[in-house]
Amino acid sequence: MPQTTTQEPLIALNGVGKWYGAYHALKNVNMTVRKGEKIVLCGPSGSGKSTLIRCINHLEEIQEGKITVEGTTLTDSARAIDAVRREVGMVFQSFNLFPHKTIMENCTLAPMRVKGLSKAEAETIARKYLERVRIVDQADKYPAQLSGGQQQRAAIARALCMEPKAMLFDEPTSALDPEMVKEVLDTMIGLARDGMTMICVTHEMGFARQVADRVVFMASGEIIEEGPPETFFRNPQHERTRTFLGEILAHH
Amino acid sequence: MASIGFNELFFLAQGLKWTLALTLIGFVGGGIFGLLVALARTAEITWLRRVTAGYIAIFQGTPLLMQLFVVYYGVALVGLNIDAWLAVAIAFTLHASAYLGEIWRGGIQAVPKGQTEAAKALGLHYASTIKDVILPQAFKISLPATIGFLVQLIKGTSLAAIVGFVELSRAGQIVSNQTFRPLTVFALVGLAYFLICWPLSLWGARTERRLQTAAR
Numbered sequence: 001m002p003q004t005t006t007q008e009p010l011i012a013l014n015g016v017g018k019w020y021g022a023y024h025a026l027k028n029v030n031m032t033v034r035k036g037e038k039i040v041l042c043g044p045s046g047s048g049k050s051t052l053i054r055c056i057n058h059l060e061e062i063q064e065g066k067i068t069v070e071g072t073t074l075t076d077s078a079r080a081i082d083a084v085r086r087e088v089g090m091v092f093q094s095f096n097l098f099p100h101k102t103i104m105e106n107c108t109l110a111p112m113r114v115k116g117l118s119k120a121e122a123e124t125i126a127r128k129y130l131e132r133v134r135i136v137d138q139a140d141k142y143p144a145q146l147s148g149g150q151q152q153r154a155a156i157a158r159a160l161c162m163e164p165k166a167m168l169f170d171e172p173t174s175a176l177d178p179e180m181v182k183e184v185l186d187t188m189i190g191l192a193r194d195g196m197t198m199i200c201v202t203h204e205m206g207f208a209r210q211v212a213d214r215v216v217f218m219a220s221g222e223i224i225e226e227g228p229p230e231t232f233f234r235n236p237q238h239e240r241t242r243t244f245l246g247e248i249l250a251h252h
Numbered sequence: 253m254a255s256i257g258f259n260e261l262f263f264l265a266q267g268l269k270w271t272l273a274l275t276l277i278g279f280v281g282g283g284i285f286g287l288l289v290a291l292a293r294t295a296e297i298t299w300l301r302r303v304t305a306g307y308i309a310i311f312q313g314t315p316l317l318m319q320l321f322v323v324y325y326g327v328a329l330v331g332l333n334i335d336a337w338l339a340v341a342i343a344f345t346l347h348a349s350a351y352l353g354e355i356w357r358g359g360i361q362a363v364p365k366g367q368t369e370a371a372k373a374l375g376l377h378y379a380s381t382i383k384d385v386i387l388p389q390a391f392k393i394s395l396p397a398t399i400g401f402l403v404q405l406i407k408g409t410s411l412a413a414i415v416g417f418v419e420l421s422r423a424g425q426i427v428s429n430q431t432f433r434p435l436t437v438f439a440l441v442g443l444a445y446f447l448i449c450w451p452l453s454l455w456g457a458r459t460e461r462r463l464q465t466a467a468r
Contacts, residue, residue: 110376
């Protein structure tokens, strides 16, 4: 894997805290992601890993601390939120493609509405990324006509059409049938090879080993430990990490 | 005893024309304002949601007949001398917008949350999210209930007779008084309503079935 990271931080989280009512979902989370870095976030369910990446593009609000993306500090102001969302793409567990639009229309909507591109320009970009995720031949179909794996690849292409600087993946393979996991992971590996900055919430430890620069382990809303995959898997420092890895690796 | 001839039938047809015109006005006016009501009901601004909830409660909780009275005589009280047409159009628009607003609110809220989140994550603003992503899906979900309300509205226009409007029911009453053949006249009037409403009801039921199979 070529080393594509630089020292410049693209995403920085400082002392981030979040509550759902009385429930403390994120506790003093600190994390820096440099350009080109690939982070895999793992941890038991309810550990706050999905909440964390949803805070980065302001799908969730934080109550404490600071999130900075490409120099923009995320506040409640619409301008800051727009600026951050322009730089950061997201892929969801349940794809969330627009069911009433074709794959092509799913891909061209945001570039046309947000960037003001013409239909022709947006379609050129869309075709490029649909080709990259290898479903350009499905462009005129509706999401329901595609397999789960194809839908998720279309969702990746849709996010890429906005040409973001970083991509957030929220358990992108968890809703897929086992035989379709690989095609989505391969797409993500390809993206990583091309130098995309990525934060992936996933339980695919093979993917983490192959792609991640750092694996971050979360439990009860806190970052418990992090490190490069070799050390993280071979020599986990904390008891909770060992328990988690024992459980998850026993299944794979 | 007079017989029912061409003149009587023509008079009824005139009434039918006004019934359809009133329905159209109620549906178009109610559709436009109902959309605003539905958007206000699902807005993030709390007071806007509360105000529209109150609006819906008032118009769903009082008889249409009373609403017609209040608008018709109410505007006159404020010193405005308006046409019966305008008064009735306003009353039907208010009435329909409350019902359609509530039906469409349900449709909007039935669209999975992930759709809004995907739109937000792509950087789409509120207007585009609503227009391009949410409403097309919400309308499809709401179509059976919307058609059902349209049928109610067609029959509800008969109440406009109370403020002097000669629509189909009132026309029937007049013809019946002239010809002393109430049974025949109201059978004709009823048939006219039925021939308009029944196909709509069938269409509504078919849409509902199709949506149910699509969701499975």
